[in-house]
Amino acid sequence: MEKAGFDAYYVGGAVRDFLLNRPIGDVDIATSALPEEVKSVFPKTVDVGIEHGTVLVIWRGDGYEITTFRTESDYKDFRRPEKVAFVRTLEEDLKRRDFTINAMAMDRHGAIIDPFDGKTALQLRQIQTVGEARERFSEDALRMMRAARFVSQLGFQLHPKTEEALSRCAHLLQHIAVERKLMEMDKLLAGKEVTAGLRVLVNGGLLAYLPGLTGKEQLIDQMLSYDLSRLTARQNWLFLLVLLAPDQPGDWLKEWRMPAKKIKYLAGTYEWFLKVQEVDWSAFSLYEAGIERAADAEAVSALYAGRPPRAEELKRQHEALPIKNRKELAITGKELKEWKHETGGPWMKQYLEMIERAVVQKKVENRKDKIKEWLEACNLL
Numbered sequence: 406m407e408k409a410g411f412d413a414y415y416v417g418g419a420v421r422d423f424l425l426n427r428p429i430g431d432v433d434i435a436t437s438a439l440p441e442e443v444k445s446v447f448p449k450t451v452d453v454g455i456e457h458g459t460v461l462v463i464w465r466g467d468g469y470e471i472t473t474f475r476t477e478s479d480y481k482d483f484r485r486p487e488k489v490a491f492v493r494t495l496e497e498d499l500k501r502r503d504f505t506i507n508a509m510a511m512d513r514h515g516a517i518i519d520p521f522d523g524k525t526a527l528q529l530r531q532i533q534t535v536g537e538a539r540e541r542f543s544e545d546a547l548r549m550m551r552a553a554r555f556v557s558q559l560g561f562q563l564h565p566k567t568e569e570a571l572s573r574c575a576h577l578l579q580h581i582a583v584e585r586k587l588m589e590m591d592k593l594l595a596g597k598e599v600t601a602g603l604r605v606l607v608n609g610g611l612l613a614y615l616p617g618l619t620g621k622e623q624l625i626d627q628m629l630s631y632d633l634s635r636l637t638a639r640q641n642w643l644f645l646l647v648l649l650a651p652d653q654p655g656d657w658l659k660e661w662r663m664p665a666k667k668i669k670y671l672a673g674t675y676e677w678f679l680k681v682q683e684v685d686w687s688a689f690s691l692y693e694a695g696i697e698r699a700a701d702a703e704a705v706s707a708l709y710a711g712r713p714p715r716a717e718e719l720k721r722q723h724e725a726l727p728i729k730n731r732k733e734l735a736i737t738g739k740e741l742k743e744w745k746h747e748t749g750g751p752w753m754k755q756y757l758e759m760i761e762r763a764v765v766q767k768k769v770e771n772r773k774d775k776i777k778e779w780l781e782a783c784n785l786l
């Protein structure tokens with residue numbers, strides 16, 4: 406970029422994480438070049454958000470988002486703008502960013518450009534908006550969830566002024582698309598300081614604008630008394646279901662616009678959680694649930710009941726199962742038909758299920774001959 410006469414800097418999360426010695430996620434680059442100019446400099450680019458000034462550059466196998474210096478002056482509806490105004494200086498670009506820790510830039514020699522003193526905020530472990538907090542939150546109300554997410558991820562605290570503005574602006578969150586809220590919630594629930602992050606949502610009054618959490622302050626308060634850092638993000642979602650106990654867990658998750666596959670996984674795992682509250686894991690229930698679900702349900706059960714988790718024990722029990730799924734069964738419908746001299750039908754499914762259960766419970770060895778003997782002994786052939 407610079408060879409072509411433009412300024413270019415690393416900006417945003419990458420600079421923050423670099424200074425914090427944290428693993429860097431996506432690398433964002435800000436430049437004085439206009440999108441068309443960026444495209445003329447690099448041989449391989451993808452238009453990912455050209456109306457926002459962003460071009461994805463593919464360079465030596467890695468992707469970099471390069472965005473033209475811009476301001477976001479004409480905000481509509483408290484969301485990020487449809488149109489942006491390009492500007493030619495880095496400082497104007499940094500000014501439009503959410504928090505001081507996210508408003509630093511680094512040039513390619515490693516020099517930090519930090520007009521809003523993000524470095525001090527990093528040292529103080531503080532989340533503070535760039536300039537007027539209410540302005541920043543009105544520009545994009547999602548930033549309030551981002552604040553809570555950074556509290557959880559980084560273990561930082563909100564600057565008192567930022568915290569106060571967040572409470573006042575909470576209602577603006579109603580204008581934000583659920584998909585964006587979900588992304589922040591996922592990151593919040595994966596953080597090491599989940600409890601502190603959730604507390605920001607509760608204290609700031611943001612819960613009222615989150616799917617399925619309106620009016621649930623007390624339940625979330627209750628959740629905060631547990632050591633949530635023991636759970637993964639997925640397990641924290643599960644724990645939310647456990648405490649909220651919605652009639653239709655699938656519908657509750659759907660309100661968050663989660664991908665269907667994740668809804669299925671979480672709702673199914675919640676069912677297992679409920680089942681093992683009644684009867685503990687058996688070889689067969691462990692086999693049916695699979696180790697992933699069992700481990701998630703177990704982690705949440707243990708936390709809920711205030712006992713140490715038995716993840717290792719369950720893992721050992723699962724490993725000791727003679728088969729892990731039906732495909733591993735030594736016989737199929739084909740053998741059954743031969744042995745019984747019958748054509749296929751509903752009986753076959755019943756037989757297979759019975760054999761599967763017997764094999765898992767080690768009543769019969771998973772071998773063709775043994776299974777045949779066992780069926781004969783049961784007078785079933």
Ligand SMILES: Nc1ccn([C@@H]2O[C@H](COP(=O)(O)OP(=O)(O)OP(=O)(O)O)[C@@H](O)[C@H]2O)c(=O)n1
Pocket residue numbers: 416417418419430431433501502503504507508545547548551
């Ligand atoms: N609502 C938002 C979203 C982003 N940004 C700015 O754009 C940068 C990049 O945004 P993004 O990649 O979404 O967030 P990061 O802060 O980089 O966090 P992550 O590590 O999750 O990517 C942020 O650092 C911040 O400067 C902002 O000002 N307001």
Ligand SMILES: [Mg+2]
Pocket residue numbers: 417418419430431432433
């Ligand atoms: Mg980023």
